[in-house]
Amino acid sequence: MELHYLPATELARRVRSRELSASDLLEHCVQRRDRHDGPLNAIVVTDLERARERARQADAATARGESWGPLHGVPMTIKETWEYAGLPTTAGAPAYQDHVSPRNATAVQRLLDAGAVIWGKTNVPLFAGDLQSYNSIYGQTNNPWNPERTCGGSSGGAAVALATGMTPLELGSDIGGSIRTPASFCGVFGHKSSYGIIPKRGHVPGPPGCLTDSDISVAGPMARTVDDLELALDVLVGPAPEESKAWRLQLPPARHRKLTEFRVAAWLDDPACPVDAETVALLQGLVDRLRDEGVAVEPEARPPGVTLAESHAIYYSLLTATMGGGLPDKVYRRMLERAADPGDADSYEARFARGVTQSHADWLRTHERRLRMAAAWAELFREHDVVLAPVVNVPPFPHDHSNPQYHRSLTVNGHQCPYMDVLVWAGLAGVVYLPVTVVPLDLNRDGLPIGVQIIGPYLEDRTTLAFARELERLLGGFRAPPGYG
Numbered sequence: 001m002e003l004h005y006l007p008a009t010e011l012a013r014r015v016r017s018r019e020l021s022a023s024d025l026l027e028h029c030v031q032r033r034d035r036h037d038g039p040l041n042a043i044v045v046t047d048l049e050r051a052r053e054r055a056r057q058a059d060a061a062t063a064r065g066e067s068w069g070p071l072h073g074v075p076m077t078i079k080e081t082w083e084y085a086g087l088p089t090t091a092g093a094p095a096y097q098d099h100v101s102p103r104n105a106t107a108v109q110r111l112l113d114a115g116a117v118i119w120g121k122t123n124v125p126l127f128a129g130d131l132q133s134y135n136s137i138y139g140q141t142n143n144p145w146n147p148e149r150t151c152g153g154s155s156g157g158a159a160v161a162l163a164t165g166m167t168p169l170e171l172g173s174d175i176g177g178s179i180r181t182p183a184s185f186c187g188v189f190g191h192k193s194s195y196g197i198i199p200k201r202g203h204v205p206g207p208p209g210c211l212t213d214s215d216i217s218v219a220g221p222m223a224r225t226v227d228d229l230e231l232a233l234d235v236l237v238g239p240a241p242e243e244s245k246a247w248r249l250q251l252p253p254a255r256h257r258k259l260t261e262f263r264v265a266a267w268l269d270d271p272a273c274p275v276d277a278e279t280v281a282l283l284q285g286l287v288d289r290l291r292d293e294g295v296a297v298e299p300e301a302r303p304p305g306v307t308l309a310e311s312h313a314i315y316y317s318l319l320t321a322t323m324g325g326g327l328p329d330k331v332y333r334r335m336l337e338r339a340a341d342p343g344d345a346d347s348y349e350a351r352f353a354r355g356v357t358q359s360h361a362d363w364l365r366t367h368e369r370r371l372r373m374a375a376a377w378a379e380l381f382r383e384h385d386v387v388l389a390p391v392v393n394v395p396p397f398p399h400d401h402s403n404p405q406y407h408r409s410l411t412v413n414g415h416q417c418p419y420m421d422v423l424v425w426a427g428l429a430g431v432v433y434l435p436v437t438v439v440p441l442d443l444n445r446d447g448l449p450i451g452v453q454i455i456g457p458y459l460e461d462r463t464t465l466a467f468a469r470e471l472e473r474l475l476g477g478f479r480a481p482p483g484y485g
Contacts, residue, residue, distance in 0.1 A: 004032050004165030005480060008074050008228045011168055012115075015062060015073035022058040022073030026051055026117055029075045033120070033166045036484060039147060042160035043077055043120040043167075044138040047087055051075065051119035058117065068115030070231060076169040079155050080121040080138075081128050082108050083202035091204045092126045092135025105202025107171060107219050107236050114235040122157030122170065127205050129323070131181050131392070131422045133157055134401060142399075143185060144481040145448050149396040152182030158222050159186035164484045169228055171236075173203055175217035176319060177392060177426030183222060183438040184391040184451030188478060189468070190222045191229045194459045195433035197249060199240040205326050215322045216315075216430050224478040226469040229437065233461060251459060254466035255385050259474065260294045262467055265301035265384040272309040273424040275393045277413050278444050283390060283452060286441060286471075293474065301384055303376035308428065314373065315427030317366050320355025327356060348406035348420045374432040374458070381457040386467045389453040390425050391438055393417070396448045429453065435461040437468040440478060447482075 003025075006014075014020040033043050058073035078084065081091045083101035090096040104112065111118065123133050123141045133156025134140035143151040144164050151160045155172035159182035162170055172179040174192040183190030198219040206212060221232030239247040256262050268283045269275045287297050327335065338353035358366075380387070394410050400419075402408055408419035429436045437454045444450055454471070456464035 002165070002485070003028055005224065005478075006168065007225045008071070008076070008168040008223065009225070009231055012071055012074050015058070016067060018062060022055040022062070022075070022117060023052065025073065026055045026075040026119060029119065029166060032164070036164050037166060039142060040144055040160050040164065041139055041141045042122055042157040042164070044123045044157065045080060045087055045121035047084070047119055050086070051117050054117050058115065068113075070114050070235060071111065072115030073117060074115065074168065075117045075119050076111070077120040077122050077158070077161055077167040078108060078111075078118055078171040079158050079173060080124050081154070081173060081204050082121070082171055083204065083208070084108050084118060084121065087121060089204050089208065090137055091128050092124050092137055094136055096204065096208065097137055099208050101208070103202070106199040106241060108202065110236055110238070111171065116169075120167075122155070122161050124155070124157065125153045128154035128173065128178060130154065130405060131177060132399060132401075133182070134399070140399060143396055144484055145187065146396065146446070148398055149448065150185065150399055152185035152396070154178040155190075155222060156182045159183055159188050159190070162186070162188045162222055162224055163481055165480070168223070169232055170222040171219065171232075172222045173200070173217060173219050174430070175214065175322070176423045176430065179220050179222060180391050180426055180436060180438045180451070180453060181422070185396040185449060187440045187449030187451070187481070188222060188224055189226060189229055189440070190438045191220045191233060191461070191465065192430070192436040193218045193220045193233065193237070194435045194461055197251070197459070197461070198236045201240060207326060212325070215318055217322070226437070226465055226472050230462070230465050233465070251462055254462040255460065256463070257466055259470040262295060262386060262470075263384045264290060264295055264297045265380065265387045266297055266299045267302065267387055267389045268299070269390070270308040272307065272312070273393055273421050274412055274417075275390045275425075276395055279390055279395060279450050282442050282444065282450050283388065286388070286452060289474070298384065301380060303373070303380040306373055306376045308424065311373065311428050311431060312424045314366055314369050315431035316351060316423070317355050317358065318363070318370060318431060319423070319427070320352050321358055321363050324356030332357070348418055349404070352406065370431055377432050377434065378457065385456070385463055387455040389428060389455060391451045391453050392422050392425055394422065395444050395446070395450060425453070429455045432458075434458055435464050437464040439468045439471045439475070441475065
């Protein structure tokens with residue numbers, strides 16, 4: 001395997017054993033970026049001077065027989081929304097264009113403490129609030145499988161950098177599929193962690209310096225192998241620094257290791273949000289193959305009483321409430337006016353306005369519905385270990401920068417559907433705080449990657465990773481886009 005596609009675990013081993021220097025590895029990544037990133041626009045901020053010095057220091061430590069940690073000397077990039085001291089963190093927003101991070105986000109510091117050499121930041125949409133990655137500061141990021149298609153968002157630049165061998169590891173974030181959709185659209189692996197196990201302090205949005213934890217939003221690693229996801233997760237997981245005086249966090253082991261031991265449920269399509277027929281066929285092909293391998297798969301298993309339509313209604317109300325906390329006063333007042341206008345009450349525009357301006361009492365009522373739904377999921381996981389589901393209802397689609405987002409549409413199975421329906425399948429697990437690992441499944445007829453969500457029980461991230469590792473073995477794992485091998 002070419003050096004640029006070696007897993008982070010293997011790169012770390014080679015640096016420790018002095019088969020490869022951290023400095024040479026960093027330069028290889030930089031050269032890879034210089035060669036390929038022009039038409040893709042994935043890595044939009046670099047910090048080469050500091051990175052080169054840190055790589056030299058890592059090599060000197062290696063020569064002394066020292067190791068900084070499991071990522072000793074491994075170069076990597078991070079999503080632009082993560083604060084890294086001395087670098088801009090804008091979340092693609094002109095309002096933050098001059099913001100230079102005064103300190104490291106907690107998750108970034110943990111990567112550094114584990115020995116990583118962070119040398120760049122990857123592109124995102126405005127306020128990390130779209131499933132396409134473009135903004136007026138850094139421009140548009142393109143999908144390496146087809147530049148006319150989106151790479152997904154909001155961790156779009158991260159997925160492209162991984163898919164094209166510019167970085168072996170990435171730090172993403174996810175509130176509405178922001179790790180999962182780019183991973184699926186670019187053919188890489190991603191892990192949306194259980195809510196609350198990786199501190200989000202130092203992530204923009206909220207505003208720079210914000211101390212409030214955002215509901216639903218999580219951090220998580222992106223990589224080209226499951227082993228790399230688990231390596232990064234081990235580094236990142238833990239209580240926030242201010243809580244570590246009293247609390248410890250230890251994730252339970254995977255329920256199973258062997259593929260045939262897993263009890264699998266499959267939720268592949270739903271009339272509440274129909275999925276592209278070819279995507280459903282690929283997912284059904286996976287189910288059939290699992291059965292051929294002797295895996296028990298139940299296609300009709302659902303959390304008792306939970307429907308996709310109700311799940312999305314709860315999710316969208318809580319999602320927009322979280323987004324409302326960061327709205328400028330002028331925009332918030334406009335949303336109050338729109339929420340009071342009867343208009344089309346079922347439109348995404350009206351639902352957004354109601355969500356961002358809802359009272360705390362309304363939020364608490366919706367939160368109670370969420371907790372009851374989470375209890376139903378826990379009931380399902382007493383009899384099943386993982387649930388397979390689509391990542392998103394469409395394959396990678398053409399770029400569309402028209403505004404507002406809720407006026408856009410997409411074509412699914414020959415029918416127009418609201419653009420914001422791209423959130424439905426991501427919200428299914430997100431709203432109830434469940435871990436999800438995304439694995440590349442196959443290519444569709446247009447040669448575009450399609451992934452699968454592996455949803456697991458709350459705090460049982462190692463179970464979804466263990467099943468993902470078995471799928472990686474079964475399906476063959478990562479494949480490079482044409483022209484980037």
